[in-house]
Each structure stands twice: as structure tokens, then as C-alpha cells.
Amino acid sequence: MNKRAKKLNTITKTGAGVDFKLRVVLIREGVAIVAYVPALDLTTHGDSEDDAVQAAQEAAAAFLDELSKMNTLEDILLDLGWQKDGESEAFPYTPPEVIHAARSVHVQCHA
Known part of the structure; x- marks a missing residue:
């Protein structure tokens, strides 16, 4: 993972729970x-x-809180491409890595 992408997605365990900092x-x-x-x-x-x-x-907080209440947080994060990281005691999941957000594709439409 490149350093810039890692800084945009960080997860930290706090006294109140888990603090997510996610790319928008x-x-x-x-x-x-x-x-x-x-x-x-x-x-x-x-x-x-x-x-x-x-x-x-607000939407991310509500989504994560609801998943936690429903006891489905792990299942949904894994479905979303998160990886279980056995080395992390704080929060054992790593979000999918955005490797490049500014590339483009060439598409032709024969309309």
C-alpha cells in the first residue's frame, strides 16, 4: 500500500470504540x-x-453503528473487500486499497 493511501484510510481503537478515518x-x-x-x-x-x-x-457512522448493533460488522466488511489482519489488536480489519483514483478508460459507444 502506498503511504498516501494508507493515511487516507486509518482505523484506531479508542476508549469509546473504533475511530475510522476513510477516504471520501x-x-x-x-x-x-x-x-x-x-x-x-x-x-x-x-x-x-x-x-x-x-x-x-453521518451516513458512515450510522452504517457502522447499525452493523455493530446487528452483530454483522465483520461479515459486511469482508463482503466489501476488507481483509482480516490478525496482527492488529486495535481493529483486525484493513479496508480495500484505492491504488489510483485519477486514471481513465477509453470507451467507444456505437450508437
């Missing part, structure tokens, strides 16, 4: 800003970048 990708769609959290395959939106990031934070 912002995309403009008309007047709205879409916020996508790749590690959770979660999408939300806001009227501004700050609103979209706040919405992503």
Missing part, C-alpha cells in the same frame, strides 16, 4: 456534490463540499 471522493453532479466512501461502498450528497463530507460522515 467528491463528484460534482449539476448543483449537488456527491460524496462516495469507497471502503464502505457508500454514497450520499450535499449542496456544498462541506455538506457532502458531513453527510458522508
Whole structure:
């Protein structure tokens, strides 16, 4: 994993639980800003970048809290591509690595 990607996705055990710091990708769609959290395959939106990031934070917190309450956190994280890391005592899961977010593909449409 490259150092920059690692800093964008960090998980730390705290006295209150687990603190997730996850990458958020912002995309403009008309007047709205879409916020996508790749590690959770979660999408939300806001009227501004700050609103979209706040919405992503709230949605991710609600999603993770609900998974924890339902006792399905491990199953869902593994389904989302997280890897179980037996070496970590804090939180034994590593999110999928975004290796490059600025590449493009060439696609032709024969319409």
C-alpha cells in the first residue's frame, strides 16, 4: 500500500470504540456534490463540499453503528473487500486499497 493511501484510510481503537478515518471522493453532479466512501461502498450528497463530507460522515457512522448493533460488522466488511489482519489488536480489519483514483478508460459507444 502506498503511504498516501494508507493515511487516507486509518482505523484506531479508542476508549469509546473504533475511530475510522476513510477516504471520501467528491463528484460534482449539476448543483449537488456527491460524496462516495469507497471502503464502505457508500454514497450520499450535499449542496456544498462541506455538506457532502458531513453527510458522508453521518451516513458512515450510522452504517457502522447499525452493523455493530446487528452483530454483522465483520461479515459486511469482508463482503466489501476488507481483509482480516490478525496482527492488529486495535481493529483486525484493513479496508480495500484505492491504488489510483485519477486514471481513465477509453470507451467507444456505437450508437
